[in-house]
Amino acid sequence: MFPIGRVFRILRSANWNLQRSPALNNDEDAIRGRPPRKRHADSMIENMPAPDSRKPSAALDEARLRQQAIGVRLRQMFDEVVNEEVPDEFLEILRRHDSKTAENGG
């Protein structure tokens, strides 16, 4: 099932991810029916054909909204891993390797 309510709570929450706030602001504008202010590279609507040519703007809004919902989830999926704690292994390997190359170099 699509947890619609939660997706929209995320869309509305400006502090969901500070790094993403410009994109989220655009998302908010679109939800409230305002035109997007600036085309961001993240804009999920780009090159989307309007599925209904009789009502181009409504169809475009629909398409934009759907793509935004997908876009939010895509970023969330990625950020879920980014926000995981980095296993100690990583820093250990780097430290071990570092001291090894320091010996070779010095």
Add this chain to the structure above:
Amino acid sequence: MNSAPETRPSRSGSDDEGFKRELVQLIPHLRAFARTLCGDPAAADDLAQDAMMKAWDARASFQMGTNMKAWTFMILRNQFYSEKRRSWRQSQLDQEAAERTLVAVDDPEAPVALDELRQGLAMLPAEQREALILVGAGGFAYEEAAEICNCAVGTVKSRVSRARRALHAILEDGSYDRDGASAGDAMRAILADAERLSTVR
């Protein structure tokens, strides 16, 4: 100033320290990108560690001040595809592991269930998936994504665009769905929500 033989005269210890600090900060992002390529978390961490070490070894060739995130992502991606080339069988096993992972991540406590998106992504061609992830989730500009994937900017744009359309079609079609509910209904519900939001203001 330094009695040790200078193999890299243009680099100093403080350059290395700065490089290392930046590299350590990128580890979470490398892990996330590796996870989207490998699927299996353990294999993904191995890949991210290999990429981290390769980046460290190649630090002399990195120009400080340029985009280190894009540079390390490029290293990670090259590493992934060179490993795949070495062993086709291994990549098939990776695919099986990825499919198991898709089932394993079905966590009802997750803030938002992402299973259908993961499954939808898994159905995309690899080059479309990576382009969409770099631009749509990794925060890269098309130009940076093109550099990472070693292709033209226009190619990245068309891959991202095709990936978005395909993913949307997959999700709307509901071919990922397992609980009997229609994803088309879910999309209609999204639109109903949007209408309500626009009138509330």
